[in-house]
Amino acid sequence: MATNLIKQTDFDAIIIGGGACGLMTAVQAGFLGKRTLILEKNDKVGAKILISGGGRCNYTNLYSSAQQFISANEHFCKSAFAQWTVDDTISFFETYGIEGQEKTLGQLFPTTNKARDVVEVFTGLCRDLGQEIKCDVTVKNIDKSGDDFIVTYEIGEKEYQLQTPKVVIASGGLPIQKIGATDFGLRMARKFDLNLTETAPALVPLTITGKDQPWYEQLSGSSIFCRVWNDRISFEENILFTHWGLSGPAILQISSYWRPGEFIYIDLLPNENIADLIQQEKEANGKKMLLAYLASLYTRKFAEALSDKLPVEKNLASLTKTDLENISALIHEFKVKPAGDKGYDKAEVMRGGVSTDELSSKTLEVKKVPGLYYGGECVDVTGWLGGYNFQWAWACGFVIAQSL
Template sequence: MTSTDPKDKQTGQTSRAGQPIWDAIILGAGAAGLMTAITAARRGRKVLVLDHAKKAAEKIRISGGGRCNFTNLNTTEKNFLSANPRFCISALRGFTPKDFLAMVDERRISWHEKTLGQLFCDDSAMDIITMLLDHLRAAGGTLRLDTAIKAVDKSDDLYQVATGRGTELARNVVVATGGKSIPKMGATGLGYDIAKQFGIPLQETRAALVPFIFAEAEKSWTVPLSGLSVDAVVKVGKTSFREGLLFTHRGLSGPSILQISSYWREGMPVIVDLAPGQSCLEHMTKARSDNPKQDIATALSGLLPKRLAKAICVRDGFKGPMGEQGNKILTKLDEAVHRWSVTPIGTEGYRTAEVTLGGVDTRAISSKTMEANNVSGLYFVGEVLDVTGHLGGFNFQWAWASGHAAGVAL
């Protein structure tokens, strides 16, 4: 039996054989999924959010060291990687960092700008999660956690979403399942499987914003430096970033390394400037003139941390007092400091990656609505799409913006 709610001409049929029909089922209770649900529910849509996790928005909870780098004031399309680089423009303009910040301020959540436009909660990422869940509840949306998604099918213009608790019907399905990063938190490739099922192409996926791993030969001198952090410029091809670099027991990490990892491919060298904005050659030439009896490693420690200076000198065989160092030696040392070339053997993979590069091919998706061009009522938002932001709050802004675009369209 079919019943119709005369109060809502938009939704029309509201049940089939006594089973309710949702206007939209959102798969995933992360940043993008919750924003989609809130936006649609505020427009009077009957929405259901499903997630297999026991708690909503776990990636928000752990982000930013527990304080959530929830957006970046400097967001533009240039902060994103995609095979279709202009795809993100419409959504980013439709919901800006200031729009999300207005939500945060309305809740009186205290925040601060750290560096480069990055905004963090003063207290806890839970402030953002609580805000989103409260907004969803107030708008009349329904959230069901600990609910496994078994299958998604479509017939007679209705989607059937089979779950561990039964089958739900909906006019629209929004895939907000994220990527493969951090599988211990429940990340899966479900969104990609759904795309393939409905004939939507994918761009190759790989771990991004992820630390590098070194071969044993390189680790022989870098492992003793584990925990040491320096300001650095790292470069792959024509792309470079200047931020902190951290030596680890497996290779390199830190903001600059996470950033450049999105551009790196196997076999490519990474060029590192360990003293950006300074001249090692000038520093060491002056040291030779001012204090010729000073040991070369000690002189270099005036430019670099002592442990790093000593490690470079031992690695490359630089030794003896400054007065004995010729120009060729100082030029080689300058090269070692400003143009250290290292080829990682890989990355730490999805286990520690902050995001997934690649995903649902955006050429098959409307940039204004996030709906699949050839599958009516099927939407993709957030990380599952082939839109990957730089480190620093950009991926959350993409989640808010793409979710808002889909929510308005539903």
């Protein structure tokens, strides 16, 4: 493949990746009178924005703070969040025509419920500010050349090289390959001898295999509000039974804190005490069968699934103290040992990435490679489900742009 001669650009920076972080970096740089070039692998920018929130894009979370993020350095993201707040995100989008509406647990969606409106804010601003976007580009390499960088990329069958003073790697993490995810950011980190925090799928469904799988399979499609916890954290949201295991918001959340071989625990009736409820019902109608009573709390399908674990053939009046203890243990401390997770193609985000020790928390510049920046999902900062990772991406874009 023929390579065009290295061309010195007049861009202040080249941004690798046209996702949330890359787009925000370009726009914020434009506000400061700096010119950037976005190189995007897909045929259009904002692929992950477009599929987020079921195509509606939960673009921030009202409760976002450092507490909702996982990192080897729990304090690292505080500087970026101090520079670009949730209020800044809300104000930014309102300025460009997107009003927010709060949904579950602080998630903010456009009132139009259209993720493409979020992307169009950025593409419109890039156009107005003279920021250039090239799509269908595969970036192959980044080399250091004196104080500058040489970025090698392909468009079709042609290879190009551009010389630039600064490079921003905002190429995302390993999820989701079908929308263009690659390991480019991690490969470049290794090339520049940067330490990586171990990566793994996060916000991902968990699998159940072996003798327990048929039990979950029979409940496929059933959704129940629960509290899910381990020794690190707990979440109260819905879980979803599937033919291969467990999904739903609470499971996705706990997955980021789960490690292979560990148990998770599920309270199938949070904020209630099943033994007290049964006692109350027994006083009113002791002849009611346990199966019928459970079906009044859950669905008939779920109650019947519990038949091999609980004495559902008994009426409430005949339940012994041991029966009640077993019922309470199962309902309030349902124990699950996942076999694994569904991997990067089903994960919302990647956990781990470029070690925060390698970056300035104030600018996100690589300490030992001046002019090179990392932002967004490439970095070892992973948010909860519900708009938190977008808030991190916007904050990264703002912070990096100030330093370009």
